[in-house]
Amino acid sequence: MTVNRLIYLPLGGAGEIGMNAYVYGYGPAGKERLILVDLGVTFPDMDTSPGVDLILPDVSWLEARVDRLEAIFITHAHEDHIGAIGRLWPKLQKKIYCRRFTAIIGRLKFDEAGLPVDQIVTVEPRPATIEAGPFKVQFVPVSHSIPESSALVIDTPAGRIFHTADFKIDHNPVVGEGWDDARINEIVAERPVKAMMCDSTNVFSNHEGRSESTLGPALTELIKGAGGMVVATTFGSNVARLKTLAEAARAADRSICVLGRAMKKMIAAADEAGVLSGFPRTITPEEALEVPRKNLMLLATGSQGERRAASAQLSRGKYLGIQMKEGDTFLFSSKTIPGNEREVLRVWNAYSEMGVNVIDDAGGKYHVSGHANRPDLEHVHRLVLPDMLIPMHGEHRHLREHARIATEAGIAAVVATNGMMIDLTGDVPEVAEYIETGRVYLDGTALVGAMDGVIRDRIRMALNGHALVTVILDENDQPMGEPWVELSGLAANGRGDRPLVETIETDLGEFIDRAGKKLLKDDTKLEDEIRKVLRQVAMEEIGKKPEVTVVISRLIAD
């Protein structure tokens, strides 16, 4: 008799917030048929990934088993859930299922990457069902901060899985379907849930979440009370917020102009998907220039202070002819994601210098989160009553706290981070195996492994500076001229204000003059010694040991 098992394997998104990629499998151990839920990206930072464009999950485990992969499901169109499809689909080449709005965004990505858009299949919500090998998958509308977010009901011969994806409890989310307990009750009544994979983002927020629909009055009041032009930023994909902001602007007799490609793309996609009825008419930046400032409201990208987004560009001067002035108002209708504080404050201070009044969400009046807070999570635990709960979409601290809450409520739970394959077959989740996973950097157009050392070298150059030495040796291993040194990112002068490059050249010249025949014959050893001398001299002169590249050229008699 073959023993089948049901497994769960996060390749991304568990132990971090970003690059979600969750594998489910069913079948004999090592021969499970597989599906993939989400394929997102995460964003680089100067501390750990300078110069990198995007960070993708390492899907090589899945790539090596692609013959067992049945299908890919995308729960919603946030970049941390869909962002990697353009880059990674060619390695997997399986149909992608998602709802209409998500499919529109997905097809734009495929189009850009020259991939076949017909591989993205639009799915209606439950009861519509996709069969993928042993899996039957249904999309369940949930409220979040982007249209048509969905949880997944994943039926397997070993039981029903409820994969919440990102969600909040919002009965009136302005755009799209609201949260509905009845919908969940129906799912559970139909077949009990064996395992729930659950969003953990806001597990440390102890108050009940607030509805998107509560923001309208405060925003309207703010915009009505503002003297000059008003500019508001939020996530471009938060179409409900854009609608709330636009309606508040209309109520304040202001024309609306949308700045930034990402935002326009999202509004167009929402319109095309038919979820954005009644969005006020917008005007172009050219038209905006003709409108009195007190009758104008701009919606701008760049809520995280991104240097190239509309908000940051406006903070540095003109953008498409538009310029902020003293007495104008800038509104962050958004939360700063931890790690982006410096960039956001840079934009704020730049506006402050212009005399622009900046309003942020410190009071909680102008933004609500798209994720379920702790009381909301506990509510859903009670609704779904799963046999086991696996927290996902969180850093380790979120997953651990979420598992703790579940365990206290009597639900078997385990902290499963990227690469931990969990066997869900029995009554409690069990670690089956540890899979090697990681991150891949999109760097320009190249893919670079996070552990390849490429980015480590960049960080070292940034911390320590770089020195280059060229030495030319003749046919008899004798130096021809002095060694040549070039420094980048190092103080020009050392002790006593002597030029550092000259001190190093002199010291290296003397070292080479003293070097024995044997050392001068041995490239590797000579390089090592030159590096050592250079680092020592630099340490004495400027208190730093730079990264060193040594090039030894040997002239060979023709």
Add this chain to the structure above:
Amino acid sequence: MTVNRLIYLPLGGAGEIGMNAYVYGYGPAGKERLILVDLGVTFPDMDTSPGVDLILPDVSWLEARVDRLEAIFITHAHEDHIGAIGRLWPKLQKKIYCRRFTAIIGRLKFDEAGLPVDQIVTVEPRPATIEAGPFKVQFVPVSHSIPESSALVIDTPAGRIFHTADFKIDHNPVVGEGWDDARINEIVAERPVKAMMCDSTNVFSNHEGRSESTLGPALTELIKGAGGMVVATTFGSNVARLKTLAEAARAADRSICVLGRAMKKMIAAADEAGVLSGFPRTITPEEALEVPRKNLMLLATGSQGERRAASAQLSRGKYLGIQMKEGDTFLFSSKTIPGNEREVLRVWNAYSEMGVNVIDDAGGKYHVSGHANRPDLEHVHRLVLPDMLIPMHGEHRHLREHARIATEAGIAAVVATNGMMIDLTGDVPEVAEYIETGRVYLDGTALVGAMDGVIRDRIRMALNGHALVTVILDENDQPMGEPWVELSGLAANGRGDRPLVETIETDLGEFIDRAGKKLLKDDTKLEDEIRKVLRQVAMEEIGKKPEVTVVISRLIAD
């Protein structure tokens, strides 16, 4: 008749939080006698100052007028107020006046830098008065988050200045003198205040500040309720907090061990200054190893997630033989300074992986700020009733908001950022001049100007990677062998998985073979062209344009 004027010139700390350095002057324009208040540092970050050790204010304006400088006053021993004295005093060489605790810390810095410690003069609080040219200066005890913080009363022939320095309103600050309205009333009654330079850090905090003394009960309850070992971190200089934490530990029957040099130094200094009576006895790390975990509490440095501090080291494994375990508790009795979130969360997640319970200050129970909140600032405005208010110690947004509040209350105010010389002589503050100021980086042991391009080069290498080309030409300008290329921080392979270095070498080789005699004779032009070709090839292959160093060596016939 000579017209004297009274001026204020921030060289650091106005338009930023950090590296405070404020100049006051009195006398004929351009001939004012000067004093300097505070001489602090600010801290580097990977985004803007990778590899830098410390950031100092550029005091070259003052250095050029050092014959007019009378004295230096340090208000308290936080690094952003005293941190630069070891490095910059040699440029100024004037006596430093401060209170006892500050003087102890200052002398430690002088000792380390080999400077004459007798140049640091201990001053008693008001009514003790230091005469410095036309200035009469008194130290006024205020509550803050370090012992013996002081505001300054600065009397000049043109009127009295009240320089608040950093302060909060705390009538019971656990260590040192509490805030006392009567003390301020007396100063004002004695002579009205012409100008108040006022801390702006917490101007966006709308609730009244809380006293240090309110923390004891919550901390005691937390530490009593914890199962295993407890480790708490806070700023090492917050001696009052250390005392509160230590007393809470004693109440919970725990021995106290202090980890981290900075913290020990501060406790010793407070003890020496006589402000730390009744601090519980501490044990050594060796002794701590013998104490049952439930009877042990560690006080550790590293509240901002600093990689080398005790907290971060403990999160990575053993530190001085001590190791955290599942069930232990780690407490951030501190606030994360904006920009340090990533580092703090890294420590938190590392503890989470160990099974350690991490408590932060999200609920406001375990930390209070050391700065006056908005209602407290307004209270002090009303107490002091200055003719004019100049906000300091804040980013631009803080200064602007603070000035707005003052103006609304009928006090003349101006936003004065670093380099803006303000004339205080008349009834309202007036901008007299713009002085060139800036930042100096301490990089290893070298001082590097922020605008010198050194750090810019490092950032560029970190973002773009680095390529090095060496070309050797013979006496007839003919290439000897192929160009040699070395890459750092760049993807190994380009399109079609070809090694990038080979593609570049081949293309450069062909380019040089085709190059005309004229180009091969001209080093500058040849370098430019090689750089251009290399960047173009890299762009095609990996979508990036690296930084390039070209070394052309020419063999000259003997």
